[in-house]
Amino acid sequence: MAETGHAKNVENWQKMIAACTGFGAGYNPSNSLLTVGKMNQLLTQVDAEMDGVQTRIVPWKNKVADRENIYTGVRPRTTQILAAFKACGAAANKVDNMKTYQR
DSSP states (O other), X not given: OOOHHHHHHHHHHHXXXXXXXXXXXXXXXXXXXXXXXXXXXXXXXXHXXXXXXXXXXXXXXXXXXXXXXXXXXXXXXXHHHHHHHHHTTOOHHHHXXXXXXXX
């Protein structure tokens, strides 16, 4: 399955279907969309979508990791630049601006 938030919602949906099924014939909602059959149909659709998310998210996560790897050495270098900027006697407000860029 995919990310935790949506997976948890699907799990809760399954619990609700199980509870409604447990009522047996006594569960007879006036809204036809809330019948056990319709809820099971929706669960099947949601499971397919959740699997689709997982297959689409893996390449995206790989690309994010590649971009993170490109910038691995940037943070230490910006710290050195900031220290040099402070050492040259720059005004406090300019140092603050430089800290913003560093972040």
